[in-house]
Each structure stands twice: as structure tokens, then as C-alpha cells.
Amino acid sequence: MTQHVPHRQVRFFMTATAPCPYLPGQMERKVFANLPFSDGAWVNDELTQAGFRRSQNIAYRPACETCDACVSVRLPVREFVFSRNQRKILKRNADLSRDLVEAEATTEQFDLLRRYLLARHPGGGMTDMGWLDYVAMVEDTAVRTHLIEFRKPSVDGGPGDLVGVCLTDLLGDGLSMVYSFFDPDLDRRSLGVFAILDHLRQAATVDLPYLYLGYWVRGAARMEYKARFRPMDALTRRGWERLPDIPATVLVDQDSGG
Structure with missing residues (x-):
């Protein structure tokens, strides 16, 4: 070797x-x-x-x-079984198209990002992001990366409305969701959760073992949606270890991005 x-x-x-x-x-x-x-x-x-x-x-x-409190987490793709609620979210969004595109920024994506940040993270560190900042976020890297665009069905023969975007890295052992954002007016679709579920399907299709979700912050309400995915591995001082299951009574569908 x-x-x-x-x-x-x-x-x-x-x-x-x-x-x-x-x-x-x-x-x-x-x-x-x-x-x-x-x-x-x-x-x-x-x-x-x-x-x-x-x-x-x-x-x-x-x-x-x-x-x-910040813990790196990943999902083991081959062991993951969609729950009943997760299957409902997939079905709810079955009409959306998914396109893998080059990591090149567009004004359409940026407009959606601005709407998302103002609605979901007002006053946050990214709300002052300008167009050139977004271009750098998407394009300024030498790693294997791409964008996933989710769109509604077209009504006039052209591209459908853009409702979600994910910046995703391709790793040797999986996919890493770097950042995602979506239409803040479509709460019913649970687009943040759907993006994770769709990435699990993508990883399974190309036989990649893990989906990296970044950090889960214990005690931070806006990060709790990550902890609701099981099975899940967390990086500890002893290496990657399986997190214990959580009772079904506290499994509530939540939506987020980032």
C-alpha cells in the first residue's frame, strides 16, 4: 500500500x-x-x-x-434505515428535481441564501455576507466539491423555482455537507431534513460509507435536529463511537440548515 x-x-x-x-x-x-x-x-x-x-x-x-459541547458527527450510510417520519418527508418532496452542478456561484442561489439567512438566522455572523463573500464560499477551494440544487417542477418549460442548495464535499470515505440553505417559506416540506436524507441516498448509490454532518452542539436548540438521526457516530477522545439511541417519545421532526 x-x-x-x-x-x-x-x-x-x-x-x-x-x-x-x-x-x-x-x-x-x-x-x-x-x-x-x-x-x-x-x-x-x-x-x-x-x-x-x-x-x-x-x-x-x-x-x-x-x-x-461541539461534537463531530457522521451517519453510517449502510446501516441507516429511514424512519416512518423520514419516509414521509422523502415522499413530500418527491416532486423536487435534484441536480448536481459545478461549484460555481449564481445570483439565483445568492438571492435564496439571503432570504434564508434573514428569516432563519437574523443577526447571525453570515447575515452581512455579500455577493463576493458567497462566491468565495462556493468557489475558493481546491478540494473535490459540488453543489446540489433542489427545484420545484417547472410550470413553463424552463427551470423550476430553486428551493434548496447544498455545498457538498466528496471525500474518500463519504460525503460532507459543508453548508445548506433553503426556501424559508416552505416549512411544511422540512427541506433541511430532506437534504440530509437525500444525501444519504446519494452516498448509498455510490457506496460511500459515511455522511459527515459537521458539528452537533449539545445544548444548542438549533442543532438538536442532528441528534435526531440514528444511528449516528460521534468523534470522542477514543475515536469514532456510536451514540446511544434516543427514546422514540422525544423523536420530533425538526428542520434546519447550515
């Missing part, structure tokens, strides 16, 4: 301490590294498996001194 050796050593840095965007009263700090251009895809694979998250050409993970 040939071992891959990066052309350059990856250097890690620490951010300054800042207020946590998820848990009131907590402070956050991150360790990060620049993804190299020549080995970006391979380094992204390795760092994602080690609990890092990608943003443009940077990989980061929490390094908070007083809190460990």
Missing part, C-alpha cells in the same frame, strides 16, 4: 477567543489550517476524519478551553 505524503507540511494556528455563537455565556476558540492547493483534497479527507470542518480553503475545529 502506497502512503500519501503531502508536498508541504500542514501548519496549524489558533484563533483569538471570542463569544460562542451557539451557547450564551461561553467563549470559543478554534484551531485551523490552510488547505494546500496541490494536496487540498487529500488533506481535507484526513482532517474531516479527525473532526475538522471546511470553510473555503480553511479547515478548522473547536479548541475551547472551558467547553467541549
Whole structure:
């Protein structure tokens, strides 16, 4: 077996301490590294498996001194069985088209992102994002990445209305959902949950073992939707371990993005 050796050593840095965007009263700090251009895809694979998250050409993970609520989670694709409620969500959105497109930003996507951020995350760190910021988020990277667009059926022969977008990385052992956003006026469709379920189907189709969901933040209400997917693996000090099941009485469908 040939071992891959990066052309350059990856250097890690620490951010300054800042207020946590998820848990009131907590402070956050991150360790990060620049993804190299020549080995970006391979380094992204390795760092994602080690609990890092990608943003443009940077990989980061929490390094908070007083809190460990952020947990990297992934879904084991081959073991996943859709629940009754999840099958209902898939059926509810069966009319949507799904297109895999190149990681190239469009104004149509950006307009949907602005609507999503203003409705779902007002005052958040991304609400001031401009067009060039969005272009950088989508296009500024050397990893294997693409966009998934979800659209309503066409009524005039042209493209249907864009209702959801996912920025997704292709890894050696799975898919990583970097960021997703959707039409905030279509709550009934549960588009955030649907996007995850659809990615599980995509990963299964190409026989990839994992779907990486980024961080689940214990105690953060807007992150609880991730914990409702089972089975789920979490990265601990002992490596990736299976999270225990949660009682069916607390399994409530929720929708989110990001």
C-alpha cells in the first residue's frame, strides 16, 4: 500500500477567543489550517476524519478551553434505515428535481441564501455576507466539491423555482455537507431534513460509507435536529463511537440548515 505524503507540511494556528455563537455565556476558540492547493483534497479527507470542518480553503475545529459541547458527527450510510417520519418527508418532496452542478456561484442561489439567512438566522455572523463573500464560499477551494440544487417542477418549460442548495464535499470515505440553505417559506416540506436524507441516498448509490454532518452542539436548540438521526457516530477522545439511541417519545421532526 502506497502512503500519501503531502508536498508541504500542514501548519496549524489558533484563533483569538471570542463569544460562542451557539451557547450564551461561553467563549470559543478554534484551531485551523490552510488547505494546500496541490494536496487540498487529500488533506481535507484526513482532517474531516479527525473532526475538522471546511470553510473555503480553511479547515478548522473547536479548541475551547472551558467547553467541549461541539461534537463531530457522521451517519453510517449502510446501516441507516429511514424512519416512518423520514419516509414521509422523502415522499413530500418527491416532486423536487435534484441536480448536481459545478461549484460555481449564481445570483439565483445568492438571492435564496439571503432570504434564508434573514428569516432563519437574523443577526447571525453570515447575515452581512455579500455577493463576493458567497462566491468565495462556493468557489475558493481546491478540494473535490459540488453543489446540489433542489427545484420545484417547472410550470413553463424552463427551470423550476430553486428551493434548496447544498455545498457538498466528496471525500474518500463519504460525503460532507459543508453548508445548506433553503426556501424559508416552505416549512411544511422540512427541506433541511430532506437534504440530509437525500444525501444519504446519494452516498448509498455510490457506496460511500459515511455522511459527515459537521458539528452537533449539545445544548444548542438549533442543532438538536442532528441528534435526531440514528444511528449516528460521534468523534470522542477514543475515536469514532456510536451514540446511544434516543427514546422514540422525544423523536420530533425538526428542520434546519447550515
